[in-house]
Amino acid sequence: MPAVEATTPTIRKTALNAVHRQMGAKMVEFNGWDMPVEYPSAGGIMAEHNAVRTGVGIFDVSHMGDIRLAGPQALAAVQHISMNDASRLAIGQAQYSALLYPEGTFVDDVIVHRLGEDEYLLVINAGTREKDFNWVRDNTPQFDCKVEHLSDDFTQIAIQGPKAVNLLQKLTDADLSAVKFYWVTRGTINLLKAKPRRYLSDILIARTGYTAEDGFEIYIPADEVTSARVWNEILEAGKEFGVVPCGLGSRNTLRLEGKLPLYGHEISDTINVWEAGLDRFIKMEKPDFIGRAALENAKAVGVKRTLVGLEMVERGIARDGYKVLDEAGKEVGYVTSGSPAPFLKKNIALAYVPPALAEVGTRLKVEIRGQGVGAQVVPTPFYKRPKKN
Amino acid sequence: MSYPADLKYTKEHEWIKVDGSNATIGITDYAQASLGDIVFVDLPKPGSEITAGKTFGTVESVKAVSDLYAPASGTVNEVNGELATVPEKINKEANTTWMVRVTLKNPEELKNLLSAADYEKFVNEEGGH
Numbered sequence: 001m002p003a004v005e006a007t008t009p010t011i012r013k014t015a016l017n018a019v020h021r022q023m024g025a026k027m028v029e030f031n032g033w034d035m036p037v038e039y040p041s042a043g044g045i046m047a048e049h050n051a052v053r054t055g056v057g058i059f060d061v062s063h064m065g066d067i068r069l070a071g072p073q074a075l076a077a078v079q080h081i082s083m084n085d086a087s088r089l090a091i092g093q094a095q096y097s098a099l100l101y102p103e104g105t106f107v108d109d110v111i112v113h114r115l116g117e118d119e120y121l122l123v124i125n126a127g128t129r130e131k132d133f134n135w136v137r138d139n140t141p142q143f144d145c146k147v148e149h150l151s152d153d154f155t156q157i158a159i160q161g162p163k164a165v166n167l168l169q170k171l172t173d174a175d176l177s178a179v180k181f182y183w184v185t186r187g188t189i190n191l192l193k194a195k196p197r198r199y200l201s202d203i204l205i206a207r208t209g210y211t212a213e214d215g216f217e218i219y220i221p222a223d224e225v226t227s228a229r230v231w232n233e234i235l236e237a238g239k240e241f242g243v244v245p246c247g248l249g250s251r252n253t254l255r256l257e258g259k260l261p262l263y264g265h266e267i268s269d270t271i272n273v274w275e276a277g278l279d280r281f282i283k284m285e286k287p288d289f290i291g292r293a294a295l296e297n298a299k300a301v302g303v304k305r306t307l308v309g310l311e312m313v314e315r316g317i318a319r320d321g322y323k324v325l326d327e328a329g330k331e332v333g334y335v336t337s338g339s340p341a342p343f344l345k346k347n348i349a350l351a352y353v354p355p356a357l358a359e360v361g362t363r364l365k366v367e368i369r370g371q372g373v374g375a376q377v378v379p380t381p382f383y384k385r386p387k388k389n
Numbered sequence: 390m391s392y393p394a395d396l397k398y399t400k401e402h403e404w405i406k407v408d409g410s411n412a413t414i415g416i417t418d419y420a421q422a423s424l425g426d427i428v429f430v431d432l433p434k435p436g437s438e439i440t441a442g443k444t445f446g447t448v449e450s451v452k453a454v455s456d457l458y459a460p461a462s463g464t465v466n467e468v469n470g471e472l473a474t475v476p477e478k479i480n481k482e483a484n485t486t487w488m489v490r491v492t493l494k495n496p497e498e499l500k501n502l503l504s505a506a507d508y509e510k511f512v513n514e515e516g517g518h
Contacts, residue, residue, distance in 0.1 A: 026425070037452065038425055045451045046426045249425070249452045315473075317429055317449055340428045340451050369431070369447065 014062035015155045015227035025247060031127030033063040036247035048250035049342040052211050053383075056161035057246040058234055061210075061217065062227075063126035064156055067136050070119040071145035078120050081139050081290055082112060083273065085283035089114035094182045094208060096281050099135060100291030104272040104298055108132045108263055111208055113184050121150075121204075123217075125263045139290060155227040159234060160215030160254075162385075163241040168216050170237045172205065179207045181214065189220060191229050200226065210251060212258020213385055250342075257341050257383035259309065259350065265320060265336040266307055266350055272298055275352065277307045305333060305352040309380035310364065316373035318349035323367040324375075332357055335366060341382060348382050349375070390418045390512075393484050397460065397499060398508035404484070405460040407499060413487035414460060416448060419512045421483040424450040430472045430479070432457075432488055437465045439491060441498045446488065448479070461498045463491035 011034045020027065025036035038045045051057045069077050078086040084097035091114055099107035099122075108128045113121040124132040133149045140147055159168050169176050174187025184206040188199040200220055209215035220230050235243055252262070261267045267276050273295055284292065312318060318338030326332045338349030349366065357364060360379050365372030396404040402420035406413045421427060429449040439445040439459040446457040467490040471478065479486050493499075503511060 026423075040422070040425075044425045253451060315429075317454075319454060342426075342451065 012063070014060055015222050015224045016060045016062065016231055018224070019228050019231055020060065020245075023245060025245070028248070030248055031063070031125075033126055035063060036060065036245075038247040038249045039245045042244040042246070045247070045249040045253065046342040048244055048246040049253050051242065051244040052161040052213055052246060052250065052254055053343045054162065055242045056159065056163040056167050056238055057244050057250070058231070058238070059158040059160065059246045059251055060155070060231070061158050061251075062155045062222065065124040065126065065129035065132065065149070065151035066154060066219075067122040067124060067133055068119070068148045068150050069122070069136070069140070069145050070116075070148075071143070072118055073143035074118045074120050074145040077140040077143035077145045077147075078112060078122075079287055079289060080143070081136055082110065082122075083282040083289060083291065084112065085286040086112055086114065086120065087286065091116060092183055092185060094184055094206060096182075098267070098273070098278065098281065099132060100273070100289070100295075101269060102290055102294060104291045104294035105269050106263065106267040106271060106273075106276075107135050107269070109261060109267055111206075113206060115184070115204075118145075123208075124151075128263060153222055154219040155222045155230070156217055156219055157231060157234065158209055158211075158215060158217045160209045160211040160213050160246075162214055163238075163243075164213075164215040167234065167238040167241050167243060168205070168218075171233065172203075174205055176205075176207075176216070179205070181207050183207055189218065189230055189233075191226075191233065200230070210260055211254040212260060212381065212383055213254070252337075253339050253342055256337050256339055256348065256350065257344060257381070259381035262337060271352075272303075274298055274303050275305055275307065303355060306355050306358045307336070308351055308353055308358045308377045309382055310335075310338075310349040310351050310366065310375045311378045311382075312347035312349075312366065312373065312375050314374035316366065316368045317347045318351075318366040318368070318375065322349075324351045324353055325365040325367055325372045326357060327363050327365065329365065329372055331367075332364070338366070344382055346382075348378075350380075353377075390422065390509075391484060392417065392505040392509050394505045396484070396505065397502035398505065399458055399460045399502060400511060401456075401458040402512075403458055403460050405499070405502065406487070407493070407496075410493050410496065411466070411490065412461065412463070412493055413490050415485075415487045416457070416479060416483060417508070417512075418483045420455075421480050424448065424453055424455060426451050427476045427479045430476050430488065432468045432472070433465050435465050435467055439463060439465060439489070441495075441501075448476075457488070460502055461491075461496075462494040464494070466490045466492055
């Protein structure tokens with residue numbers, strides 16, 4: 001595993017921790033956070049996963065971090081520290097990107113939101129919050145731009161699934177039909193249970209997610225009372241759509257079906273952009289940025305390993321870290337993430353293998369408890385949501 | 390959660406139901422609830438020997454892989470073939486869904502196992518932290 005920053009000895013809790021416990025969630029430690037892994041009352045991981053694929057589910061993702069860059073040179077700063085081209089963003093638009101080390105490997109992957117003329121918000125991973133903030137701050141002193149760590153300012157709730165838009169529209173005055181995927185708006189969230197009725201105004205509502213499904217992520221104040229009210233209100237408003245609370249277990253299986261990378265697995269400080277297959281999110285032609293030179297060299301040399309999707313063809317489940325073998329039984333790579341896929345009803349995995357073994361249809365084996373179990377390279381993403389007409 | 394009194398239990402959350410020199414082995418209600426949706430069971434072939442306290446197979450949920458520990462030593466006579474296609478039956482009926490049927494080698498070993506009451510006390514303590 002790649003080295004990450006030392007985590008604080010105390011386990012951190014989101015503002016919704018007590019709510020999860022009241023709902024009977026099974027809690028686990030994740031990157032130093034006490035988080036729900038599944039809600040047995042909602043039917044558990046498989047039921048949560050399938051609710052998001054066919055209806056709607058909600059996730060507490062307050063452990064995610066946020067860094068705001070604002071000032072006359074905010075764009076230049078963002079361009080310098082990230083690999084996608086932020087100059088293409090209109091106000092209210094977002095893009096998937098990454099912060100890179102000079103070696104072309106990953107500090108973290110991020111969503112860059114352009115909130116205003118000279119204002120950007122980077123949404124970062126829970127396990128890399130401090131590392132990312134330090135990285136951004138330390139690499140941008142030359143720019144006229146303020147860098148703020150806002151991770152503890154928000155409770156972040158993800159509302160995900162084909163019915164997410166119907167659910168959230170009941171609670172906000174923002175016209176969600178006008179918000180395209182990877183755009184962000186501001187709006188109210190109605191606090192039904194507050195007396196007298198009041199509104200949370202100016203809430204960030206982003207049409208983003210980590211489930212390979214349509215959906216939204218909302219950023220509300222991090223106090224426990226407001227967080228619990230909004231969470232419960234969403235569940236209440238979502239009853240007619242069969243909404244379920246979802247934990248990190250289904251979040252992981254959903255993102256795996258959609259081949260969305262997870263830091264420490266598909267991407268890390270020892271894996272570069274080409275290996276991870278994130279070519280379409282890097283803009284080599286934009287002004288210079290950290291990691292660019294190394295990646296130019298790496299491209300000329302060619303990659304030694306590449307990320308592929310595997311489907312088990314024999315009985316067995318590939319898991320994170322398992323070895324990948326060629327047909328002759330020789331070790332050729334490793335599984336970065338592996339799991340049963342609840343919606344696809346297959347056992348799938350992402351793995352690094354040499355490019356020569358990466359072609360769709362290639363027969364490989366995954367070593368499971370000392371035995372090579374048959375798998376084959378399949379097209380990815382494993383799951384793609386149906387296009388709307 | 391229920392832990393029938395006619396079964397004996399391990400601290401690794403298996404149960405054994407003894408009938409003379411034969412026995413069936415499964416996992417407890419607590420184990421299935423902790424694992425969540427069970428999707429895969431890997432069991433020894435009939436004729437294999439299993440040894441008390443040693444692993445004899447694996448049970449997997451969506452999220453977790455868990456070893457199965459033999460409550461007692463013996464020879465596997467039969468494997469519950471149904472579990473290859475409907476492993477989720479363990480979630481629904483943990484106390485009656487046996488995994489392997491064995492002929493016991495040394496019934497004296499059963500004395501080391503927990504009664505239902507002791508097992509329940511054990512899991513309440515374990516689950517409480």
